[in-house]
Amino acid sequence: MTAISIEGVEKRFGTVTAVAAISLAVNDGEFFTLLGPSGCGKTTLLRMVAGFADLDAGAIRFGERRIDRLPPHRRNTGMVFQNYAVFPNLTVAGNVAYGLRARGVAPAAIVERVARALALVRLDGFGERWPHQLSGGQLQRVAIARALVIEPEVLLLDEPLSNLDAKLRVEMRGEIRQLQQALGITALYVTHDQEEALAISDRIAVMRAGSLEQIGPPAEIYSRPATAFVAEFMGVTNLLTGTVLGNAGGRLRIGVGGIELVAHGRGVAKDSRVSLSLRPETLRLLRPGEAEPARWSRIEAVVGRIELLGATTRVECVAAGDVTLRLVFLDLVPGAVVPGASVALTYDPDRVAVFPAA
């Protein structure tokens, strides 16, 4: 159980920079997720921690100890691979015992620790089975038990759920989180799935093209994205671009198309171009004659397309100057909301994220 510190780490493949001078610190016992689209460098960064990719610059430490020069088999990390990488020529118990044997643990102790590890991932009694007899979810549990049984300093997970079906994915991520909490182990997790990252992490680092976009706890990343990229990557949003019309002590008036939006932000000069993100669920529809809540803002618009998505309904509204705003209703839309109807929308300016124009 160890903190990880990544200091100015760089990796180039030929002329392509896979990881560009990244620094970040993972706290002891923290569940830390590297999130980003494919090719953003998140897997390369994880593999540098594991020792499967060399650093072109920078350093990686576990606690105070520098580990980036150690060969991968001396780093004492437990890695869970995307495709499980369960050895097909060994039984479940043989797989879990593999790392213990490499460490010269006494046979009696191996038996006991393997049994405990299998119990931990709810595979008691599966020790004598062969990998080809197991389902994807069970293979994933074997891979996790195998990584945990060696009592690694850090647990590394490389998109471990991407080969599972949707339902199992949700179940397994809960289990992984629970195990990590129970053992108090430091975990570095790689995924391209923002929902998974939000659900499982203590903190998330969003990466793009080899660089960090933002680090923070899930709620902050989602509702206060630092860049347009993060705003869009973390979920559906209304991403608008406009000009600052006025700044009154951090309360910004921003002209977008033919409407004026209000948001909070510091250090934004008048007349500068900004982007802003307004999540669909933060927009509310006002009933006819209803006034907006205190300190909230109001937008007049016309209903456009309506899409039923199942549990939710998405409504597109068009405001003056062709500004399209998407709303999400968790319940059925009121009967008055039909294409072409005039409606009034309202939102809390606190929930509008502002950043320099993309």
Add this chain to the structure above:
Amino acid sequence: MIALRSRSVFPLTVAAVALLFLGLFLLYPVIAVFHVSFLDKTGAFTLDNYVRILGRSFYQQSLWNSLGIGALATLAATAVGVPLAFCLARLPVPGKSAILVLAALPLVLPSFVGAYALVLLFGRAGIVTHALQSLGLPTGSIYGTPGLVWVYTLTLYPYVLLPTLAAFKAVDVSIEEAGQNLGASRWRVFWTVILPVVIPSVLSGALLVFMETLENFGVPFVLAEDKPILAVEAYKLFVGEVAANSASAGVLATLLVACTTAALLLQRYYLGRRRFATGARTAPPELRVGHGLRWLATAFSWGVALAALLPFLTVLAIAFLEYRGPVLHPNLSLGNFADLWHRSSRPLVNTVTLATSAALGAALLGVPVGYVLTRFRSGLSSILDVVAMMPFAIAGTVLGIGLVVAFNSGPLVLTGTPVIMVIAYMVRKLPFNVRASSAILHQLDPSLEEASINLGVSPVRTFVQLTVPLMLGGIVGGMVLTWVTVASELSSTVILYSGPWATMTVVMFEALEGTGAGIAAAAAAVLILATALPLLLVYRLLRRYELAMT
């Protein structure tokens, strides 16, 4: 990507050992042959050898014969292999898997035994020839071009068949359906869509056939008679009954290397890349055809597969008949085998010893090389890749001559020892072992090895304790194939062997030249059994990797 810095010791060691081995036992001997061909009797540089040899129409003829017969055989093998591939891929032919087993055999059975069978049947004193003559019917000669093309076609057609079959099976049925949907007839779709997609595979197999015909020594030795053939003439000049002439032999060997290298380069770097992947998930379905076509396809497929094996079956049968001098009598007898055994049991022991050593050696060298080539990409590995494929382009005759010239004197004298034979076999079979092991490795996810390393096992131990066991099926398959092809190797053996280390192939070779027809037949039968049986035993293992051969 693999961390080269922290894990570079292993690949570097493997690459160094392999490059050293091939440098010493492949490049150096071949260069020695080139070198010799430019020296006069006093050891000074000269082009006289080339002027003299190439000025003689006999040797010019040997070059044209080799190329011409090779071209004819390549055309014939393609004409047999492509329709057969189509029958097996798309037509309802009963017993397809049996045909495939049979069809793969001619590649590893000793081709000169096939040639010998042809002589036994249709030669001047052949059984069929005698029968026809006694009926007063006219007989043609199978010596020279017709016999050579016939034998090459029937022993080498699998080189075209196997890749073409794979290509036909890889054609996604939806591109056919798209063609038909756009209004093309089935026939038109075949000519305009399917055939163009498989053509690169066909050509690449055909070039392998061409290379094999150029390199082959045993078949022309048996069948060419007075028609000069490059590989045979190089051998004759080198061992020279009157006066050995390594300079002249070097000239012919250089010509041979030039031809085979050109064919190999064409095969590798032009055709190897022109593959159309259509990404079929499942093989396209069998076509529904009428009874007539169905019978035709069945007769053709079984006919080819059996015709290719018929010579070998004939030899087996003849070996169990009684020979009185050169005359065959229709009585069952083990006399030929008794004669063979009484003469000396040593050649059989030699064959087993040498083939086993070579199979072990080639695997020991080839498997790590295949591993490094597949798992570690670097400048060094691309050099290794090229060098490890070079033995393909060097005919056995040339390698044999080169090894003798290179290790005849100097600090390392190996000529006349069994070691030099094993080395020659290892060099010749290395490309196959390398390709077989990288073919399996492509199916093994690299993250298995990473998982092992991550769990604390060093890369070298991971290779030994995890990767090798996972590759075992393929490694054993590769070793068996090496074993059987070494057991029937002739071209470098006849140059390199010394008295006590004569092999079964040498016994046959000598018997062909002399009188012992019965002994030759028995030796041939032993060779056939020694190659066919192990293959059939491990066929299941081999089937997955049969394409690695081409």
